Amino acid sequence: MMESQMLLSKSWTSCPNQLSDIRKNMADVCQQLYFSENDINAIVLAIDEACTNIIRYAYNQCQNGEIQINVSTDGSQVIFRLHDFAKHVSKDCLKLKPTPDLKPGGLGVHLMQEVMDSVEFIHTDACKGNILEMKKDLPKEKV
Amino acid sequence: MSFDCSDHLHYKVLHLTGEIDLSNSSEVRRCLLDIINQGNSVIVDFSGLTYIDSSGMATLVEGLNTANKKNVSLMIAAANGAPLQVLELTRLNQVFSLIDSVSDIQE
Numbered sequence: 001m002m003e004s005q006m007l008l009s010k011s012w013t014s015c016p017n018q019l020s021d022i023r024k025n026m027a028d029v030c031q032q033l034y035f036s037e038n039d040i041n042a043i044v045l046a047i048d049e050a051c052t053n054i055i056r057y058a059y060n061q062c063q064n065g066e067i068q069i070n071v072s073t074d075g076s077q078v079i080f081r082l083h084d085f086a087k088h089v090s091k092d093c094l095k096l097k098p099t100p101d102l103k104p105g106g107l108g109v110h111l112m113q114e115v116m117d118s119v120e121f122i123h124t125d126a127c128k129g130n131i132l133e134m135k136k137d138l139p140k141e142k143v
Numbered sequence: 144m145s146f147d148c149s150d151h152l153h154y155k156v157l158h159l160t161g162e163i164d165l166s167n168s169s170e171v172r173r174c175l176l177d178i179i180n181q182g183n184s185v186i187v188d189f190s191g192l193t194y195i196d197s198s199g200m201a202t203l204v205e206g207l208n209t210a211n212k213k214n215v216s217l218m219i220a221a222a223n224g225a226p227l228q229v230l231e232l233t234r235l236n237q238v239f240s241l242i243d244s245v246s247d248i249q250e
Contacts, residue, residue: 019196020166023162041228042228052164107200111197
């Protein structure tokens, strides 16, 4: 397995108006990795949903927080690490509802889990805030 | 993102253009619920929509629930590309009535 290669490391403020630029940056990285258009749409959506949750729930809509996104690859997967510097959030917020229902909430987590191959929080005592790590297998023909 | 409203037969048509996300979905929500609460059936036209996130989809779900309570209908027209993918990923394509275009609705 190859060493991890950093593809992007960039920070944005926790302002909803930044989401469009985050999506553009994520789409650019995914294009470099030869994902299909459908996969790029889905991955961009999953990252957008994660950032939306950070803005809404970690920063509680406060717009001067920081969202740092590191994108790397180990040769078999692309790894997205979203780091916020807000209070710790419960890992339970990534749990899916037992049954889909027709309610407006909870769609974002469902989308992240549906699109990515793994979604998990990495909590370290040394690190302020929360790190959400999402991994997606690279397209087979390009691995 | 921009939106405007027109009439088609006895339907109000809400045309959505551009990208809907957390930064603007509340504007769409206000407009959609206003239309429905006035007792109108509505077609949400996705033909100019390039992106919608879960906050936008939640707005549509709320609109559909409100429409059901008011005994009016809510349909989505011309979903394609990324917005259609979101409908499929959330399986809301099985919940909403989807039509190919606004002109599919005829008297």
